[in-house]
Amino acid sequence: MSTVVDKFGRVVGDTAYKNPKRARRLLRAGYFASGTQIKYLPDRRLLPHQRYAAVISNRAIRLPLSKPRKSAVVSAFLPCEPLHAMGIVPQFTEGLAGYLNGAGCEHAFVRFAEDHGIPQTYCSYHKVLLGAALSGVLPKPALVVNTTLACDANNNTFRTLADFWKVPHFTLDVPERNNPDTVAYVAAQLRDLKGFLEEVTGGKLTEEALRDVIRRENRSIRLYRGAFDELSGKYMPNDMTSEMYKIFLTHVLAGTEEAERYFELLLEDVRAAAGSAGEIRLLWAHTLPFWQNSMKNVLNRGDRLQLLCCDMNFDFMAELDEASPYEALARKLLCNTFGGPGGRRTQALLETAKALRADGVVYFCQWGCKHTLGNAYPAKERLEGAGIPTLLLDGDGCDRGNVNDGQMATRLQAFLEILEAKR
Amino acid sequence: MTEYVCKYAPVEILAGFKEESALCNLSAAGLDRADRVMHRNLCSFARALIEHRLDEGEGVCPLVLTNCCDSLRRTRDMLFLQGQKVFLLDLPHRDGPCARELYQKELIRFIEEFSAYSGKEFDCGKFRAACGTRPEKADGPYVALMGARMSDELLEYVRANAALPVVNEMCTGNRRIGAAPSAGDTKELMKWYAGELLSQPPCMRMTDIAARRELVSDPNICGIIYNTVSFCDYYSFEYAGIAKELSVPILKIETDFTVQSAAQLKNRLDAFFETLPLPGPNPGPPPVRGRETDARRYFAGLDSGSTSTNAVILDGERNIVSFAVVPTGVSVDGSAKSAFEEALENAGILETQIERTVSTGYGRAGIRFRSRDITEITCHAKGAYFLNPRVRTVIDIGGQDSKVIRLDENGSVKDFAMNDKCAAGTGRFLEMMAQSLGVTLEVMSVCGLGWDEEIVISSMCSVFAQSEVVSLIASGKKLPDIVHGLNASVASKVIALGGRTGMEGAYMMTGGVANNTGVVRAVEEKLGVPVLRPEEPEICGALGAALVAWEDGVGGK
Numbered sequence: 001m002s003t004v005v006d007k008f009g010r011v012v013g014d015t016a017y018k019n020p021k022r023a024r025r026l027l028r029a030g031y032f033a034s035g036t037q038i039k040y041l042p043d044r045r046l047l048p049h050q051r052y053a054a055v056i057s058n059r060a061i062r063l064p065l066s067k068p069r070k071s072a073v074v075s076a077f078l079p080c081e082p083l084h085a086m087g088i089v090p091q092f093t094e095g096l097a098g099y100l101n102g103a104g105c106e107h108a109f110v111r112f113a114e115d116h117g118i119p120q121t122y123c124s125y126h127k128v129l130l131g132a133a134l135s136g137v138l139p140k141p142a143l144v145v146n147t148t149l150a151c152d153a154n155n156n157t158f159r160t161l162a163d164f165w166k167v168p169h170f171t172l173d174v175p176e177r178n179n180p181d182t183v184a185y186v187a188a189q190l191r192d193l194k195g196f197l198e199e200v201t202g203g204k205l206t207e208e209a210l211r212d213v214i215r216r217e218n219r220s221i222r223l224y225r226g227a228f229d230e231l232s233g234k235y236m237p238n239d240m241t242s243e244m245y246k247i248f249l250t251h252v253l254a255g256t257e258e259a260e261r262y263f264e265l266l267l268e269d270v271r272a273a274a275g276s277a278g279e280i281r282l283l284w285a286h287t288l289p290f291w292q293n294s295m296k297n298v299l300n301r302g303d304r305l306q307l308l309c310c311d312m313n314f315d316f317m318a319e320l321d322e323a324s325p326y327e328a329l330a331r332k333l334l335c336n337t338f339g340g341p342g343g344r345r346t347q348a349l350l351e352t353a354k355a356l357r358a359d360g361v362v363y364f365c366q367w368g369c370k371h372t373l374g375n376a377y378p379a380k381e382r383l384e385g386a387g388i389p390t391l392l393l394d395g396d397g398c399d400r401g402n403v404n405d406g407q408m409a410t411r412l413q414a415f416l417e418i419l420e421a422k423r
Numbered sequence: 424m425t426e427y428v429c430k431y432a433p434v435e436i437l438a439g440f441k442e443e444s445a446l447c448n449l450s451a452a453g454l455d456r457a458d459r460v461m462h463r464n465l466c467s468f469a470r471a472l473i474e475h476r477l478d479e480g481e482g483v484c485p486l487v488l489t490n491c492c493d494s495l496r497r498t499r500d501m502l503f504l505q506g507q508k509v510f511l512l513d514l515p516h517r518d519g520p521c522a523r524e525l526y527q528k529e530l531i532r533f534i535e536e537f538s539a540y541s542g543k544e545f546d547c548g549k550f551r552a553a554c555g556t557r558p559e560k561a562d563g564p565y566v567a568l569m570g571a572r573m574s575d576e577l578l579e580y581v582r583a584n585a586a587l588p589v590v591n592e593m594c595t596g597n598r599r600i601g602a603a604p605s606a607g608d609t610k611e612l613m614k615w616y617a618g619e620l621l622s623q624p625p626c627m628r629m630t631d632i633a634a635r636r637e638l639v640s641d642p643n644i645c646g647i648i649y650n651t652v653s654f655c656d657y658y659s660f661e662y663a664g665i666a667k668e669l670s671v672p673i674l675k676i677e678t679d680f681t682v683q684s685a686a687q688l689k690n691r692l693d694a695f696f697e698t699l700p701l702p703g704p705n706p707g708p709p710p711v712r713g714r715e716t717d718a719r720r721y722f723a724g725l726d727s728g729s730t731s732t733n734a735v736i737l738d739g740e741r742n743i744v745s746f747a748v749v750p751t752g753v754s755v756d757g758s759a760k761s762a763f764e765e766a767l768e769n770a771g772i773l774e775t776q777i778e779r780t781v782s783t784g785y786g787r788a789g790i791r792f793r794s795r796d797i798t799e800i801t802c803h804a805k806g807a808y809f810l811n812p813r814v815r816t817v818i819d820i821g822g823q824d825s826k827v828i829r830l831d832e833n834g835s836v837k838d839f840a841m842n843d844k845c846a847a848g849t850g851r852f853l854e855m856m857a858q859s860l861g862v863t864l865e866v867m868s869v870c871g872l873g874w875d876e877e878i879v880i881s882s883m884c885s886v887f888a889q890s891e892v893v894s895l896i897a898s899g900k901k902l903p904d905i906v907h908g909l910n911a912s913v914a915s916k917v918i919a920l921g922g923r924t925g926m927e928g929a930y931m932m933t934g935g936v937a938n939n940t941g942v943v944r945a946v947e948e949k950l951g952v953p954v955l956r957p958e959e960p961e962i963c964g965a966l967g968a969a970l971v972a973w974e975d976g977v978g979g980k
Contacts, residue, residue, distance in 0.1 A: 122656045
């Protein structure tokens with residue numbers, strides 16, 4: 001972490017306890033400054049799609065902080081298409097937790113959350129988010145919407161936030177099974193969500209506006225699939241932060257013009273990339289510890305290493321049926337690789353590893369993510385059974401205070417040495 | 424036999440198949456087998472369940488799980504991969520017409536699946552006969568058990584040792600299924616049954632938990648034991664809310680479904696039971712200080728801690744006649760004897776002159792010559808209140824644990840919190856750090872006072888913190904700054920612990936770490952008020968035990 005960010009993080013962290021509104025202003029100013037820098041003085045090593053993602057993600061975080069009453073706090077897997085069709089700005093909370101880490105102040109919020117009874121064993125992304133909200137640093141949004149998909153923490157976190165802010169709250173229940181009955185169940189809830197959004201905001205959600213969003217999303221998906229096809233034979237420099245930004249575009253911003261533009265640029269960049277030439281090709285499961293220098297030194301833009309993709313960015317890549325948008329969104333949730341049995345997620349890793357010619361998979365055991373931790377051993381066994389070496393890497397993508405940095409670096413480097421030796 | 428784990432499981436359907444069923448709630452002696460197949464940072468109950476079923480081997484009975492949490496979903500995957508028969512019911516997170524219809528279909532699917540598996544026919548009559556489960560109730564005052572599940576063994580201990588009736592309102596308790604309608608086929612019965620299951624008092628995994636308020640609104644509740652399971656995060660959220668709002672005594676414990684933690688949990692439970700009102704006639708007001716008694720009568724208190732064993736001797740007028748502090752050796756009884764003999768020698772009296780001896784601390788039950796034992800929670804509270812009746816919060820940091828104890832205006836324990844099994848925020852933590860820094864504890868006690876640069880030790884684990892300290896040394900940070908960071912870390916931990924009990928002044932620090940000026944100063948900085956520190960902070964527990972001995976001998980007469 002740079003000295004400037006370190007100092008900034010400390011000031012925000014200290015101020016959060018004493019004067020949360022001032023801490024919020026500091027954060028907004030900090031994100032504005034970093035957004036301006038990314039836009040006008042970007043890191044020249046980044047490819048156009050990566051620069052664009054940095055700008056869009058920064059904006060997606062800043063906008064709800066500036067105009068909270070026009071925003072909805074949402075969970076990562078919520079289908080935000082109805083929100084986009086109504087002009088409601090989603091505040092991507094796990095993304096925000098990552099940004100608070102980027103500002104160097106996440107540990108103050110972790111402490112705040114734990115001091116207020118949030119268990120140490122809880123997901124760090126959610127702890128940071130809760131600490132930021134309960135300390136008064138995060139502004140009160142118009143509403144809170146979440147799904148139950150992929151993560152138990154959704155149930156407690158978003159309920160706590162809605163109770164704390166005293167704002168309307170909607171939970172979209174996503175069952176395990178995917179069959180016509182569950183599609184009908186989720187689609188009915190999505191129709192209820194439409195009524196909820198209209199009632200809370202006073203706006204109107206027309207089916208045509210929703211179809212427009214879905215059409216855009218389908219165009220994005222086609223572009224993205226094209227980029228995947230190209231990537232199997234290419235070497236395109238990548239880094240952990242860019243991969244994290246991509247989650248904004250594959251999730252809460254799916255169906256927006258920004259997402260479509262991003263996937264256009266991504267396809268152009270992959271097409272223009274050099275051919276694959278003996279680099280180690282690494283697939284990643286779960287979020288990435290983008291803040292950790294020891295990991296950055298190994299993974300970011302390595303000449304001999306291609307960080308291919310994290311599996312949150314290929315959890316659903318099918319086109320949606322615009323003729324029945326609610327059922328299409330229901331299927332999108334029910335087919336997600338993070339739902340259902342753990343084997344579904346492993347299968348997606350396996351297929352993608354083969355399609356992108358991955359040499360190995362790093363399965364990141366994020367602190368507090370029971371979904372991911374519980375599937376770790378079976379995933380490793382199955383992937384290695386199919387000839388794909390897999391590293392289980394315990395770590396924390398969001399809390400600096402919760403990692404054993406030296407041990408992580410040793411594990412990752414040893415794994416890469418194993419992959420190198422296999423060649 | 425079929426096992427199940429959740430109150431939303433279709434137990435009555437199993438009865439409709441004439442299948443015996445049992446709630447599986449066993450603790451494990453160890454989790455070695457589970458740890459070989461599952462990550463450690465998953466719900467301890469799920470790991471104990473895997474351990475139990477892997478122990479059973481090939482003859483293990485079928486298991487019915489609900490889709491209740493990530494840990495149990497992954498448990499299902501794991502047991503399936505091990506070739507075990509596991510039925511999973513896709514339980515909605517909400518109640519309402521759509522959810523009931525979905526769960527009705529799920530229940531019918533389960534009947535078909537179980538029938539195909541067992542070769543048995545579902546009998547609606549048997550199902551009807553099994554319905555009609557009402558939740559436990561107590562007619563008068565009772566202790567409510569709330570939160571996440573507890574092992575059968577621990578539940579038995581609570582029921583056997585609480586002086587009041589115990590009502591199980593944990594996630595596996597409070598099951599409520601009404602009498603089944605007399606008419607209707609399987610489909611209609613399942614429609615009714617889905618409604619009954621989903622309308623039970625909700626567990627924390629359900630979306631709408633408003634009805635859980637009723638669980639704590641009963642005026643007959645005299646105390647709440649709130650249990651959480653390690654790495655199950657659901658219930659800590661509810662606890663954080665009700666701990667602030669309710670005035671009845673609440674004990675928060677965390678179980679890991681292993682038998683190893685039982686000793687510590689029983690210690691806490693015993694301390695909690697001591698704070699609850701006893702049924703029966705009022706024992707009358709406690710004796711007051713200064714009551715005229717024979718000054719030649721003597722009472723002893725012994726505190727057997729992990730680092731030191733302490734003894735205090737009081738006379739009949741509650742004057743401290745002598746005390747002793749000796750290191751705890753391999754024999755609890757031997758160390759207690761040494762401390763006791765040293766205190767006798769200091770007092771210039773004989774053992775035969777001691778009327779009663781009360782023991783406390785972790786080794787209290789191992790001191791054979793005790794008259795009786797009592798937990799250190801009660802003893803530290805008594806000792807601190809005796810030394811200064813203004814004290815409302817005792818912060819006791821000992822060798823292997825730290826405690827925050829809240830007192831009422833009479834010196835009785837209102838609430839308390841203890842650290843979990845982790846050493847962070849204890850004397851042991853400071854010892855480990857002193858080793859890494861190559862200084863003595865005495866040096867460490869004062870050298871952080873002259874700090875310049877604020878260093879935050881962010882690791883919450885002692886082992887990681889040790890690595891962090893080594894890195895700080897390597898990066899050339901100054902010793903006083905590192906020590907100050909460590910003191911602040913201990914202070915943060917213990918204040919966070921106290922945050923759960925709602926601390927208020929006046930504060931007193933007791934235990935061996937209260938001799939560390941740097942830590943006391945850091946606690947004062949974080950609290951923003953001065954903290955009382957007795958002259959001999961480590962003997963406060965023994966003093967409390969001696970006061971109990973005095974009450975037993977003089978106060979009770």
